[in-house]
């Protein structure tokens with residue numbers, strides 16, 4: 576592992592993200608083969624996507640929490656379009672189910688249309704890097720969440736989960752901005768609890784609301800709390 580990253584203001588990591596290439600055990604399934612053929616790609620080069628490969632999920636471990644790249648799409652649009660990101664105060668990462676870290680440039684403008692986002696992610700897995708005008712917009716490396724956290728060296732890690740202690744709105748904003756380099760983790764998967772290993776990496780586990788929220792709603796509420804405490808008080 577190299578030295579520490581330069582200290583960004585706020586790091587947001589979408590954890591246990593339901594984004595991965597079709598795993599080997601599903602690549603011969605007719606639903607996958609048909610879909611890959613339509614895309615003009617090999618089954619090993621396309622993203623696992625429940626909307627297209629539902630029938631292939633039956634024998635997949637953890638099936639209920641995999642194959643939802645649309646969740647990552649929504650979360651990234653939310654985060655990259657936030658005032659916090661537009662002010663250059665946010666760094667966004669995706670820690671995928673299949674053990675990769677995607678680093679997203681604050682300048683990345685992702686496709687609004689899901690099919691194009693899906694194609695971009697497949698291109699990213701194939702090329703490992705997406706650039707525009709020589710600037711890196713997206714990169715992907717084989718790196719676990721634990722390795723990413725060690726590299727970012729946050730002063731405090733926060734995990735957002737329905738099972739955490741309640742904290743929201745202005746009190747949440749104050750807590751997060753009083754931490755010099757906070758790392759915020761939100762699960763980017765459809766159902767189920769966050770894994771024990773992820774929970775073990777959290778210094779504090781916070782519930783935003785008494786009911787489960789969609790991942791992108793959790794992202795927006797957390798970023799709004801930070802913006803209210805940090806941005807609007809400095810303008």
Ligand SMILES: C[S@@+](CC[C@H](N)C(=O)[O-])C[C@H]1O[C@@H](n2cnc3c(N)ncnc32)[C@H](O)[C@@H]1O
Pocket residue numbers: 734735736737738760761762763764765766767768769781782783784785786787788789790791793
């Ligand atoms: C759709 S949820 C995953 C499902 C889930 N029921 C859970 O217990 O986390 C996706 C993510 O949004 C965040 N989230 C959802 N509801 C939350 C809540 N009430 N408080 C804090 N974070 C929440 C968590 O990070 C969660 O992993």
